[in-house]
Amino acid sequence: MTMLIKGGRVLNPATQMDEVADVYVENGYVAKIGKDLKEKVDRVIEAKGYYVMPGFIDMHVHFRDPGFEEKETVITGMHAAAHGGFTTVLAMPNTKPVVDNPDVVNYVHNKARSERGIHVLQVGAVTKGQKGTELADIEGMVEAGSPAISEDGKSVMNTQIYAEAMKKAAKLGIPVLAHCEDINLVNGGVMNSDSKSKELGLPGICNAVEDIIIARDIMLAKETGCKLHLCHCSTKDSVTMVQHAKMEGIKVSAEVCPHHFTLTSDDIKEYVPEIENGIMIPQDVDADTNYKMNPPLRTKADVQALKEGLRDGIMDVISTDHAPHTFQDKNTSMKKAPFGIVGLETAACLTYSELVLGGYLTPMQMAEKMSYNAAKILEMDRGDIQPGKAADIVIFDPKAVYKIDKNKFASKGRNTPFHGREVTGKVMYTICDGDIVFEEKGN
Numbered sequence: 001m002t003m004l005i006k007g008g009r010v011l012n013p014a015t016q017m018d019e020v021a022d023v024y025v026e027n028g029y030v031a032k033i034g035k036d037l038k039e040k041v042d043r044v045i046e047a048k049g050y051y052v053m054p055g056f057i058d059m060h061v062h063f064r065d066p067g068f069e070e071k072e073t074v075i076t077g078m079h080a081a082a083h084g085g086f087t088t089v090l091a092m093p094n095t096k097p098v099v100d101n102p103d104v105v106n107y108v109h110n111k112a113r114s115e116r117g118i119h120v121l122q123v124g125a126v127t128k129g130q131k132g133t134e135l136a137d138i139e140g141m142v143e144a145g146s147p148a149i150s151e152d153g154k155s156v157m158n159t160q161i162y163a164e165a166m167k168k169a170a171k172l173g174i175p176v177l178a179h180c181e182d183i184n185l186v187n188g189g190v191m192n193s194d195s196k197s198k199e200l201g202l203p204g205i206c207n208a209v210e211d212i213i214i215a216r217d218i219m220l221a222k223e224t225g226c227k228l229h230l231c232h233c234s235t236k237d238s239v240t241m242v243q244h245a246k247m248e249g250i251k252v253s254a255e256v257c258p259h260h261f262t263l264t265s266d267d268i269k270e271y272v273p274e275i276e277n278g279i280m281i282p283q284d285v286d287a288d289t290n291y292k293m294n295p296p297l298r299t300k301a302d303v304q305a306l307k308e309g310l311r312d313g314i315m316d317v318i319s320t321d322h323a324p325h326t327f328q329d330k331n332t333s334m335k336k337a338p339f340g341i342v343g344l345e346t347a348a349c350l351t352y353s354e355l356v357l358g359g360y361l362t363p364m365q366m367a368e369k370m371s372y373n374a375a376k377i378l379e380m381d382r383g384d385i386q387p388g389k390a391a392d393i394v395i396f397d398p399k400a401v402y403k404i405d406k407n408k409f410a411s412k413g414r415n416t417p418f419h420g421r422e423v424t425g426k427v428m429y430t431i432c433d434g435d436i437v438f439e440e441k442g443n
């Protein structure tokens with residue numbers, strides 16, 4: 001299979017190339033980049049006016065497979081990722097059973113390989129059953145292809161056990177992806193602790209819930225020498241701490257999710273009655289649970305700090321924390337609903353609308369945060385459009401203006417606070433190993 005991507009603006013962070021050029025793809029690899037290439041090919045893609053960027057890499061998704069297939073499966077998750085411009089994703093291990101041994105890693109990898117699509121890499125849990133008491137088979141999972149370990153969904157509260165895991169990770173050369181949440185301090189909170197939580201009469205989650213564990217984990221990384229990657233940073237002080245840690249030479253990287261740089265807790269809407277498949281609206285609704293995620297939406301000051309942190313290169317990566325839930329799961333009160341929102345199919349347009357049009361990121365930086373930087377952290381030979389490299393490419397229309405429609409998602413999850421939001425920027429094609437895995441048909 002050969003392909004010519006004609007006349008797009010090629011944005012490649014690895015070489016800092018930012019030029020209108022043609023990209024010639026052959027047998028899954030980029031073969032040539034240049035002006036007016038004349039190769040005879042099976043498929044020509046007209047990319048005039050579009051960005052041609054390395055396929056996005058999401059360091060943080062939940063595919064719910066095995067165990068919660070009603071929310072998402074490896075296959076539906078792969079489709080959602082392709083729709084969103086992602087060619088590689090890291091799946092978190094909080095499934096049923098928990099991914100704490102090589103058999104479950106192999107199950108996910110085999111399922112992903114059975115479908116033509118994007119790359120799914122299964123992250124291994126830190127402890128057995130995510131119970132926080134006994135280390136999982138970390139070596140076995142890394143041997144089976146896990147690119148990292150994480151206890152995402154919770155923090156390993158026992159510092160001694162976490163330090164042991166970090167030492168192993170350092171030895172194996174893999175990063176630890178840290179969900180930072182002091183479980184004792186959460187105390188039943190369901191949203192950020194601020195004037196909005198008071199207004200809604202809901203228990204709050206203070207910034208210290210996150211910040212305390214970020215501080216602890218940075219110190220543990222310093223002690224153990226492991227590569228620490230901080231998941232879904234949402235607070236102002238997380239940015240300051242990452243900046244200080246980097247200045248000290250500690251091996252730390254950090255991610256921010258689109259919802260955390262786009263919304264504040266003041267955006268939390270009242271519950272708008274909606275009936276799906278004849279399911280009645282519960283009586284005890286208080287607010288729209290599609291605004292409930294962990295960490296929660298914070299304040300303006302936090303959002304501002306996150307945007308500036310991304311702009312200034314303190315925060316490295318934009319990840320989605322794609323966390324699908326069923327309509328039934330979310331169709332209840334803020335206290336009862338599970339935390340989490342979907343993100344794969346809204347990440348690129350939100351990043352472009354909020355950060356590029358907002359003046360925080362250049363298009364090149366967008367490509368860095370959504371692809372290249374993750375590849376560097378994971379030491380993966382992807383996220384780079386050059387001859388000889390795998391043809392993982394996203395073609396993005398920076399002019400398209402439209403409203404997000406959750407009913408068009410490929411994900412099983414419809415739990416988004418962004419339904420109906422007007423955005424700019426659309427994924428037109430996703431190409432993985434030279435195959436077109438998504439093509440916008442304009443419906």
Ligand SMILES: NC(=O)N[C@@H](CC(=O)O)C(=O)O
Binds near residue numbers: 094153340341
């Ligand atoms: N982020 C969330 O709100 N939920 C995640 C867990 C997690 O990422 O911590 C989930 O698995 O649903």
Ligand SMILES: [Zn+2]
Binds near residue numbers: 179231232294295
């Ligand atoms: Zn988490």
Ligand SMILES: [Zn+2]
Binds near residue numbers: 060061062152153321
């Ligand atoms: Zn998560």
